[in-house]
Amino acid sequence: MRATSTVMTAGRFDQRPAPPGDTGLPRLLAAAGNGPIDGTAVSEPGLDLVAHLRRHGRPRFRAAALIEQVQAAGLTGRGGAAFPVARKLSAVAAAKGSPVVVANGAEGEPASSKDAALLWFSPHLVLDGVQLAAEAVGADTAYIYVHAGTHARGGPALPSHLRAALAQREAAGTDRVSVELVEAPARFLAGEETALVSRINGGAARPADKEYRVFQRGVGGRPTLVQNVETLAHLALIARHGANWFRSVGTRDEPGSMLCTVRAADGQARVLEAAIGTPLSWLMEITDDVQAVLAGGYHGGWLSLAAARQLALSNADLRPAGAIAGAGILIALPAAYCGLAETASVARSLALESAGQCGPCFNGLPAIAAALAELAQPRPAEQALANLRRWTGLMTGRGACHHPDGTVRFVATALQVFATEIAEHAAGRCTATRSGPFLPVTAPPETESDWR
Amino acid sequence: MPDTRARLRVDRTACTGHGVCAELLPELVALDEWGYPVIADAPLPARLVREVRRTVTDCPALALRVAGEG
Numbered sequence: 275m276r277a278t279s280t281v282m283t284a285g286r287f288d289q290r291p292a293p294p295g296d297t298g299l300p301r302l303l304a305a306a307g308n309g310p311i312d313g314t315a316v317s318e319p320g321l322d323l324v325a326h327l328r329r330h331g332r333p334r335f336r337a338a339a340l341i342e343q344v345q346a347a348g349l350t351g352r353g354g355a356a357f358p359v360a361r362k363l364s365a366v367a368a369a370k371g372s373p374v375v376v377a378n379g380a381e382g383e384p385a386s387s388k389d390a391a392l393l394w395f396s397p398h399l400v401l402d403g404v405q406l407a408a409e410a411v412g413a414d415t416a417y418i419y420v421h422a423g424t425h426a427r428g429g430p431a432l433p434s435h436l437r438a439a440l441a442q443r444e445a446a447g448t449d450r451v452s453v454e455l456v457e458a459p460a461r462f463l464a465g466e467e468t469a470l471v472s473r474i475n476g477g478a479a480r481p482a483d484k485e486y487r488v489f490q491r492g493v494g495g496r497p498t499l500v501q502n503v504e505t506l507a508h509l510a511l512i513a514r515h516g517a518n519w520f521r522s523v524g525t526r527d528e529p530g531s532m533l534c535t536v537r538a539a540d541g542q543a544r545v546l547e548a549a550i551g552t553p554l555s556w557l558m559e560i561t562d563d564v565q566a567v568l569a570g571g572y573h574g575g576w577l578s579l580a581a582a583r584q585l586a587l588s589n590a591d592l593r594p595a596g597a598i599a600g601a602g603i604l605i606a607l608p609a610a611y612c613g614l615a616e617t618a619s620v621a622r623s624l625a626l627e628s629a630g631q632c633g634p635c636f637n638g639l640p641a642i643a644a645a646l647a648e649l650a651q652p653r654p655a656e657q658a659l660a661n662l663r664r665w666t667g668l669m670t671g672r673g674a675c676h677h678p679d680g681t682v683r684f685v686a687t688a689l690q691v692f693a694t695e696i697a698e699h700a701a702g703r704c705t706a707t708r709s710g711p712f713l714p715v716t717a718p719p720e721t722e723s724d725w726r
Numbered sequence: 727m728p729d730t731r732a733r734l735r736v737d738r739t740a741c742t743g744h745g746v747c748a749e750l751l752p753e754l755v756a757l758d759e760w761g762y763p764v765i766a767d768a769p770l771p772a773r774l775v776r777e778v779r780r781t782v783t784d785c786p787a788l789a790l791r792v793a794g795e796g
Contacts, residue, residue: 480739481739482739483737483738483739483740484737485791485793631738631739632738632739632741633738633741633742633743633758633760633761633762634738634758634760634762635738637758637760637762638758638760668758668764671767672738672762672764673738674737674738674739
């Protein structure tokens with residue numbers, strides 16, 4: 275059985291994925307197999323509803339039976355937090371009021387493109403998941419929330435692609451609940467659950483710190499099920515094939531597969547689907563030209579080369595090492611770049627992406643970014659280092675959202691993994707031979723209004 | 727079972743860093759170097775019930791609350 279399957283390489287197909295078998299991967303991106311090898315002429319892949327139904331069939335498990343299967347499958351949220359999906363479904367179904375379902379496709383991290391790839395290649399799987407989840411919790415209202423974005427090759431952008439998919443379903447009469455598309459602003463935090471609710475409610479896409487949870491009171495004050503689009507696609511397949519099929523890949527504690535965005539040392543990014551528990555070294559080449567691997571993205575953690583070679587894609591492996599599986603972002607940092615300068619560049623962008631609402635975040639992150647910028651210079655920076663050690667210990671759990679927590683995880687692991695480079699800088703040297711940034715960062719946000 | 731005992735909680739988006747809480751409740755609240763509260767993540771001791779209630783009412787930003795069961 276193949277553990278992984280390459281689907282897309284920076285807008286281009288690398289190889290045709292294996293045809294879907296009982297447990298074979300890819301599960302979610304099987305439709306990508308219809309695409310041409312060279313994607314320059316890709317025209318709306320995945321839009322064909324008839325082909326989608328022929329490939330995947332019709333759901334067998336629905337409503338309460340589906341919640342049972344999801345529970346037995348052990349499906350967790352694929353947006354990064356890995357929260358058990360069955361618990362959320364049950365909580366929303368049991369909450370007072372008429373529930374709302376939201377499919378969250380707003381991946382804010384510049385290093386992630388798995389949700390966009392999924393929505394591009396398998397929109398109907400996600401939209402099936404929306405309908406099945408709505409039925410399971412008794413919702414009569416549903417949204418899909420995505421970044422406006424642009425098509426890499428000048429084709430239609432994601433929202434119009436999804437509108438076309440929704441129109442097909444309306445024409446075919448497949449859906450009980452109509453789905454409204456809401457565009458997310460191009461901000462790192464726009465996909466955070468409470469920010470998403472605020473945006474759909476007509477406000478700014480900023481996180482909120484409330485007494486109640488979104489599953490109790492969210493969109494329109496109603497109980498709201500927010501699930502990442504990949505999670506809903508897994509749910510749609512569990513509805514067809516059941517829990518045992520889902521568990522036939524992955525580990526006992528973290529079953530199933532997940533989409534990953536893997537950036538290799540040559541800078542090329544590709545989206546692939548991997549069984550949880552797959553060794554990182556199967557997912558990316560970890561040669562001696564790589565100095566460290568970032569697992570879990572910019573709210574994740576740095577792994578030393580030795581650790582990355584030993585560890586697998588799972589929280590059981592990655593959390594004890596200071597990283598997370600998160601939303602499946604994996605980046606190999608080439609030895610030619612300065613790990614401290616790369617960390618400083620990302621930390622600056624994360625500080626600028628603060629929603630500016632919580633004191634520890636809007637004070638702490640710029641201070642951390644400034645100290646890292648000092649540390650990135652090849653000269654002694656003892657005070658900056660001492661400050662960083664103190665501040666990274668002081669941020670966790672002190673924001674409305676996990677932006678400060680995730681940022682200090684990223685920074686704290688950098689101080690460990692790049693300890694040798696810190697010593698070199700203190701001695702006035704930098705080992706880098708190329709100037710960055712290697713890690714993708716977005717341009718700093720411009721105005722207040724871009725939160726909408 | 728999650729620990730549901732009463733705790734002092736702050737709405738981080740409402741808090742403006744006045745620091746009144748740290749003055750009234752030094753047993754539970756410290757301030758970071760920017761003046762924002764660092765609250766002990768521990769169940770509220772019974773002997774502090776009155777002080778906690780007063781701190782919640784006196785917060786100029788109304789950012790404090792007691793969460794969980796008493």
